[in-house]
Amino acid sequence: MITLDTITLSFPDGDGRLTAVDRVSLTAHPGTVTGITGPSGSGKSSLLAVAATLIRPDAGRVLIDDVDATQLDAGDATELRRSRIGIVFQQSNLLPSLTATEQLTVMNELGAKHSRRNRGAASARADELLDAVGLADQRGKRPHQLSGGQRQRVNIARALMNDPSVLLVDEPTSALDQERGASIIELILRLTDERNTSTLLVTHDLVHLPRMHGVVHLVDGRITEVARAA
Numbered sequence: 001m002i003t004l005d006t007i008t009l010s011f012p013d014g015d016g017r018l019t020a021v022d023r024v025s026l027t028a029h030p031g032t033v034t035g036i037t038g039p040s041g042s043g044k045s046s047l048l049a050v051a052a053t054l055i056r057p058d059a060g061r062v063l064i065d066d067v068d069a070t071q072l073d074a075g076d077a078t079e080l081r082r083s084r085i086g087i088v089f090q091q092s093n094l095l096p097s098l099t100a101t102e103q104l105t106v107m108n109e110l111g112a113k114h115s116r117r118n119r120g121a122a123s124a125r126a127d128e129l130l131d132a133v134g135l136a137d138q139r140g141k142r143p144h145q146l147s148g149g150q151r152q153r154v155n156i157a158r159a160l161m162n163d164p165s166v167l168l169v170d171e172p173t174s175a176l177d178q179e180r181g182a183s184i185i186e187l188i189l190r191l192t193d194e195r196n197t198s199t200l201l202v203t204h205d206l207v208h209l210p211r212m213h214g215v216v217h218l219v220d221g222r223i224t225e226v227a228r229a230a
């Protein structure tokens with residue numbers, strides 16, 4: 001579970017500061033996808049970066065399974081991120097020289113020390129996840145040999161490698177056509193259900209929102225609207 005409690009985040013802006021996220025609170029429960037939407041510059045990616053413990057907010061708490069990440073030192077926050085949080089960035093950041101399987105197994109090396117798998121178990125886990133995202137027959141391919149949709153599936157599988165309880169996804173459909181985008185959203189919904197993750201999904205694509213369990217709408221860093229469970 002993830003709770004963002006009264007998060008405020010600002011950036012230096014000329015002589016003053018620009019408030020990118022303004023007192024935002026939300027909770028995502030296991031097995032649900034909460035959509036975060038809003039116009040360009042409304043703070044969606046900034047909010048996700050705070051949820052990912054990549055940026056410390058000016059104020060507010062980030063509770064990951066009841067641990068307040070904002071109170072941890074950098075090392076413990078990194079450990080928490082690696083063990084509990086899966087992140088799918090907007091830009092595919094797959095490593096060009098690695099096969100799909102290796103993109104996942106390398107995450108095992110980076111995972112929290114106490115939960116690291118041995119090589120065989122990591123490889124079996126990678127196979128199982130690539131199977132789950134529909135890439136069982138593409139395991140040996142490198143990013144340039146995969147389509148945009150397939151690369152996004154590898155990204156999603158990779159984010160799940162270390163059994164996160166929280167899954168954070170930034171604009172997963174932006175580089176895809178409508179049909180492929182819709183199938184990526186369906187995949188995230190299914191994996192959220194099967195793996196019981198608390199998922200936050202940033203999208204500006206309104207067509208996907210009815211499929212989400214909850215939706216928050218941001219304008220100028222503030223929540224202006226909450227639909228359903230969020």
Ligand SMILES: Nc1ncnc2c1ncn2[C@@H]1O[C@H](COP(=O)(O)OP(=O)(O)OP(=O)(O)O)[C@@H](O)[C@H]1O
Nearest residue numbers: 011012020038039040041042043044045046047204
């Ligand atoms: N590192 C930064 N330094 C300064 N200002 C920033 C930084 N990151 C974001 N901002 C500003 O914070 C505000 C929110 O940006 P953010 O990227 O979170 O919006 P967004 O809703 O994700 O936009 P988009 O849909 O275009 O990706 C914007 O005004 C942006 O210019």
